[in-house]
Amino acid sequence: MNEHSTSSGPSPAPRAAKDWVKILSQYREADIRRSYFELIVTLGPFVALWALAWWSLSYSYWLTFAISLCNAGFLLRLFAIQHDCGHGAFFNNRLLSDWLGRVLGVLTLTPYDVWRRSHSIHHSASGNLDRRGIGDIHTLTVNEYHAMSRFSRLMYRLYRHPIVLFGFGPGYLFLFQNRLPLGFTDKAKYWISAMGTNAAILIWLALVMWFGGLMPVLLIFLPSTLLAATAGVWLFYVQHQFETTHWESEEDWQLHDAALHGSSHYILPGWLQWLSANIGIHHVHHVHSRIPFYRLPEVLRDHADLADGNRMTIRESLSNARLHLWDEQSRRLLSFAQARRLVAQRG
Numbered sequence: 001m002n003e004h005s006t007s008s009g010p011s012p013a014p015r016a017a018k019d020w021v022k023i024l025s026q027y028r029e030a031d032i033r034r035s036y037f038e039l040i041v042t043l044g045p046f047v048a049l050w051a052l053a054w055w056s057l058s059y060s061y062w063l064t065f066a067i068s069l070c071n072a073g074f075l076l077r078l079f080a081i082q083h084d085c086g087h088g089a090f091f092n093n094r095l096l097s098d099w100l101g102r103v104l105g106v107l108t109l110t111p112y113d114v115w116r117r118s119h120s121i122h123h124s125a126s127g128n129l130d131r132r133g134i135g136d137i138h139t140l141t142v143n144e145y146h147a148m149s150r151f152s153r154l155m156y157r158l159y160r161h162p163i164v165l166f167g168f169g170p171g172y173l174f175l176f177q178n179r180l181p182l183g184f185t186d187k188a189k190y191w192i193s194a195m196g197t198n199a200a201i202l203i204w205l206a207l208v209m210w211f212g213g214l215m216p217v218l219l220i221f222l223p224s225t226l227l228a229a230t231a232g233v234w235l236f237y238v239q240h241q242f243e244t245t246h247w248e249s250e251e252d253w254q255l256h257d258a259a260l261h262g263s264s265h266y267i268l269p270g271w272l273q274w275l276s277a278n279i280g281i282h283h284v285h286h287v288h289s290r291i292p293f294y295r296l297p298e299v300l301r302d303h304a305d306l307a308d309g310n311r312m313t314i315r316e317s318l319s320n321a322r323l324h325l326w327d328e329q330s331r332r333l334l335s336f337a338q339a340r341r342l343v344a345q346r347g
Helices: 019-027 032-056 061-086 094-108 112-125 142-146 150-160 162-175 188-212 215-240 255-261 270-275 282-287 293-302 314-322 336-346
Strands: 325-327 332-334
Touching: 019 255, 019 282, 019 293, 032 061, 032 215, 032 293, 061 094, 061 112, 061 215, 061 270, 061 293, 094 112, 094 188, 112 188, 142 325, 142 336, 150 162, 162 215, 162 314, 188 215, 215 314, 255 282, 282 293, 325 336, 332 336
Parallel strands: none
Antiparallel strands: 325 332
16 A cells, blocks of 8 residues: 555545636636637638638539538637627627627527527526526426326427437527527517528628529538537537436526536537537536636636536437436436336336
């Protein structure tokens, strides 16, 4: 035995989730030069690849299609910058953040003010079983599911099927659902956001068709949009839908516990982490959403306990697509088959 093995004493107790808020506040200040740099190295290649894809239409539609798929990564990153704008994290100036977010919303097909409100609700209610329904992926408990009619269970199973969630769903969400301020139709502000974004998108696409016809829309706009949307929905899914995620009823729910323990740390290759703007460091983001995305790696560098928390590899994340029901007793997200066996065992 190592002679020093008993001299170090017990390991320090892990910090409470709410204690991290104060610690992480030192990372919240945006660097204006870094923010502009991140915008330029994302928007610049996005525009350049659009132009290259348009040029390639004269030579090969397959080449155009391939370039547009590559550009989906930069579109995803533009959405991540819009996301930081929504949290007031990209610039220290709120007005500047909001207007950049609105402009980027035209490219990402996302009405900025509508999305910012729904995403704020997501952050303020994530993991709360009594506040589901806005800004989240619909998730039922085992008891709720088995209390439903056969038809309702079928509809839920269809909704949660990977072909719907990651196939049809992203296109429906960004091309159609985002066109209306669903959930906020009683406020003029959100109608203005949605209709203003819609008008700008129509003008943009009309100009594309005026100068290039239908093919730029079919081979550049749609492929890049749909692939970026699918990647974005998948990232959002695995950031909260994993076996040991965190759900509580209102009386037991605590904001910071849900933020830290109900969000994953998605381990991605460096190039994917760059394209997704470090959004895989999601547990840190949820604890303190004002931290700019380019400072999230600093947090992990300085705090090893956060770097080790809620880690999930790409291989591990693939199995999450089969988890659909939260069991309040075992505190696990289960597959339909696991839930069925569990109900049978409990009688």
